[in-house]
Amino acid sequence: MFKHFLSLQWNAFTRSASFGKSLGLKIFMAFIAIYFSIVFLFLGIGLYPILEEVFPGGEPLNIVNRWILIYLALELVMRFMLQSLPVMSIKPLLSLPIAKRKVVNYVLLRSLFSFFNFLPLLLIIPFAVFTQHRTGISIISMLGWTVAVYALVLNVNYINFLLKKKFADDLKALLPYLLVVLLFYSLERLGFWSITESFAGGMNAVLEMPFLALLPVLLVFVLFKWNQKVLESRFYLDESLKGKTKEARSQDFQWLRKFGDIAPFLQLDLKLIWRNKRPKTLIFISLLIMGYGMIFYPEETYQNMPAIFVFVGIFMTGIFMINYGQFIPAWDSSYYSMMMAQNIPLKQYLASKAALLSFSVIVLTILTTPYAFFGWKILIINIACAVYNIGINVPVLLFSGSFNRKRIDLEKSPFMNYQGTGAAQWLVGLPLMIIPILLFWILNKFVSFEVGVIVLAGLGLLGIILRSAIMDMVVESYRKNKYAMINGFKQTGE
Amino acid sequence: MALNKQENRMITVTNLSKVYSGTQVLNIEHLEIPKGQSFGLVGNNGAGKTTFFSLLLDLIQPTTGNVFNNEITVSQSEEWKPFTASFIDESFLIGYLTPEEYFKFVGELRNRNSGDVTKFLQNFEEFFNGEILGRKKYLRDLSKGNQKKVGIVAALIGEPEVVILDEPFANLDPTTQIRLKALIRELLENSEMTILISSHDLIHVTEVCERIVVLDKGRIVNDIRTSEATLKELEQYFAGAAGKEENTLEEDVPQKQV
Numbered sequence: 001m002f003k004h005f006l007s008l009q010w011n012a013f014t015r016s017a018s019f020g021k022s023l024g025l026k027i028f029m030a031f032i033a034i035y036f037s038i039v040f041l042f043l044g045i046g047l048y049p050i051l052e053e054v055f056p057g058g059e060p061l062n063i064v065n066r067w068i069l070i071y072l073a074l075e076l077v078m079r080f081m082l083q084s085l086p087v088m089s090i091k092p093l094l095s096l097p098i099a100k101r102k103v104v105n106y107v108l109l110r111s112l113f114s115f116f117n118f119l120p121l122l123l124i125i126p127f128a129v130f131t132q133h134r135t136g137i138s139i140i141s142m143l144g145w146t147v148a149v150y151a152l153v154l155n156v157n158y159i160n161f162l163l164k165k166k167f168a169d170d171l172k173a174l175l176p177y178l179l180v181v182l183l184f185y186s187l188e189r190l191g192f193w194s195i196t197e198s199f200a201g202g203m204n205a206v207l208e209m210p211f212l213a214l215l216p217v218l219l220v221f222v223l224f225k226w227n228q229k230v231l232e233s234r235f236y237l238d239e240s241l242k243g244k245t246k247e248a249r250s251q252d253f254q255w256l257r258k259f260g261d262i263a264p265f266l267q268l269d270l271k272l273i274w275r276n277k278r279p280k281t282l283i284f285i286s287l288l289i290m291g292y293g294m295i296f297y298p299e300e301t302y303q304n305m306p307a308i309f310v311f312v313g314i315f316m317t318g319i320f321m322i323n324y325g326q327f328i329p330a331w332d333s334s335y336y337s338m339m340m341a342q343n344i345p346l347k348q349y350l351a352s353k354a355a356l357l358s359f360s361v362i363v364l365t366i367l368t369t370p371y372a373f374f375g376w377k378i379l380i381i382n383i384a385c386a387v388y389n390i391g392i393n394v395p396v397l398l399f400s401g402s403f404n405r406k407r408i409d410l411e412k413s414p415f416m417n418y419q420g421t422g423a424a425q426w427l428v429g430l431p432l433m434i435i436p437i438l439l440f441w442i443l444n445k446f447v448s449f450e451v452g453v454i455v456l457a458g459l460g461l462l463g464i465i466l467r468s469a470i471m472d473m474v475v476e477s478y479r480k481n482k483y484a485m486i487n488g489f490k491q492t493g494e
Numbered sequence: 495m496a497l498n499k500q501e502n503r504m505i506t507v508t509n510l511s512k513v514y515s516g517t518q519v520l521n522i523e524h525l526e527i528p529k530g531q532s533f534g535l536v537g538n539n540g541a542g543k544t545t546f547f548s549l550l551l552d553l554i555q556p557t558t559g560n561v562f563n564n565e566i567t568v569s570q571s572e573e574w575k576p577f578t579a580s581f582i583d584e585s586f587l588i589g590y591l592t593p594e595e596y597f598k599f600v601g602e603l604r605n606r607n608s609g610d611v612t613k614f615l616q617n618f619e620e621f622f623n624g625e626i627l628g629r630k631k632y633l634r635d636l637s638k639g640n641q642k643k644v645g646i647v648a649a650l651i652g653e654p655e656v657v658i659l660d661e662p663f664a665n666l667d668p669t670t671q672i673r674l675k676a677l678i679r680e681l682l683e684n685s686e687m688t689i690l691i692s693s694h695d696l697i698h699v700t701e702v703c704e705r706i707v708v709l710d711k712g713r714i715v716n717d718i719r720t721s722e723a724t725l726k727e728l729e730q731y732f733a734g735a736a737g738k739e740e741n742t743l744e745e746d747v748p749q750k751q752v
Binding site: 249267335 | 582
């Protein structure tokens, strides 16, 4: 049976509409995977000597034991954002004579072969071998330790799925759990009770009594069963149908009427952003990115490199513009033929998109004004970047949008979601960020800071003044690519 | 027919063909649809019905030929959009809107304010059968049949001169099918609307369309002015098409120009 499932998935993969088209993306992902594998392997080999060097008095294994809990917690956070349960389309299987348990087991077992479970091995095994070699702990003890740590990693694997099932739709429900974590953290900080020390104690016990490694292994089975139960209870069609239907509220956004011709499209865009998971998450990401300045502005090292601040400025004021803009008009992909057949002049449609993006830049720029605390130069750079974003980057993004061919499913989470990503998205990053930074860097270095800022803002202003003519060119590109876009947006599947 | 052809022509198709990777899916040498006509398009799967409608709406590029909608070349100008409305499939619906919002959005595109739209929708209360308005559901959560009702009614907002409906009867329950037929007949009587309908259901088309064109493998094989005998004729044709390769109908009944 598992063989059947495997071949089904293989076919789904190779026969998907965009197989081959997104080869560049796959190569990129493979590159990232290899990179992380190498990093982890080197870390695994080097961990023992490094710890010896950094903590001369301590026993590396002890130090590692104390950090394991932190590591597992971080891994859980990473997995929560990046890893998802391997999906299978259950609908066609429901009416076939296949035991539910088999499908569920298959999905759960397959998750063990995730890259996330492979990576820690590269860290744990070299370290264990190295430690055994150096300290001469009995091989049995070390083996028990290795098994225990890896079993804990697998626990994280299954805990993640349980958490995801519970909280994926409702992140607010996570809050009480975060408070508990915070409580443990403060207990540790204030010196009342250290959870990491207790955990390290447990790990040391495993070293003394290797058979204790069976406990985390047992826990893996318990979690497996738990997952099994949860998944089986969801193994109905109406479960996936029922969960979706929320009560809809009608909204009017009457205040948008002021914008005249483009008002209906702005209304539509706001509803699109607010009512769909993927674009909605972009708002929260944009707000998070607002904190980006804190990484750069207080640092002494960057003070003499204002070009870095241009990068931060373009990025912070333009984060929503970049994230949302790069997928225009793919956001409308599920009803793009309607948009093309309805009484909608292309220019008006694009003008409304441009207005939305420009508006987001203005709002984000206002939100970044408190960074003026770190110097008036930062404020001026940010304003210049915002003008550049509105004048140049908005039309550039819209123009690149006419090369979008990939459908976007609005209801999927954006984390590690490469749906809709194609070469256009990678290429557009270039002029968006690199040109203004380079330009400013050269002017600042060879002329002066003031000239650099004025040129950036000037270019932006020029773009705003010539907006109408530029938009005509953009519209022309959309017209030329119309049929290919309609066709591309109809292709469902990955 | 005492109609003056030049003036009353709504849609003209010349030399229109569409080829997908070597396979010809549509080839229409000449077709004229006069203003105010109810035009029915029938044919088996793959006959080219949806392809034809997509070409009328400039959603796909013709390999050769042109479509003129009220003298406007659809692939070259957008001027036909203000007076043409259509519902082809679910990709004409915006899933995250409620039906009311969707109607208002379409209304705004057609220069109707929300008061106009609300008034307009009152005519369709029976057609909606209480399943559309005020249900606090997004379009994506409606059933296929109800989605179709929304799409059809939205295509009628703003008194368009040309309405194109692809398979409007499919997925509808029997009551709604009957109501839809009454609705179309009413529209034809009270307005100058030109309606193009495709269907697999011979009974429905013969009931509402005054002219029926049969497509087979992308070609027009029959062009009939609907009469008492039409349904029989069509049934014979399709039964024959199922039985043998060559159909005799083409020879028996010469193509009529309407």
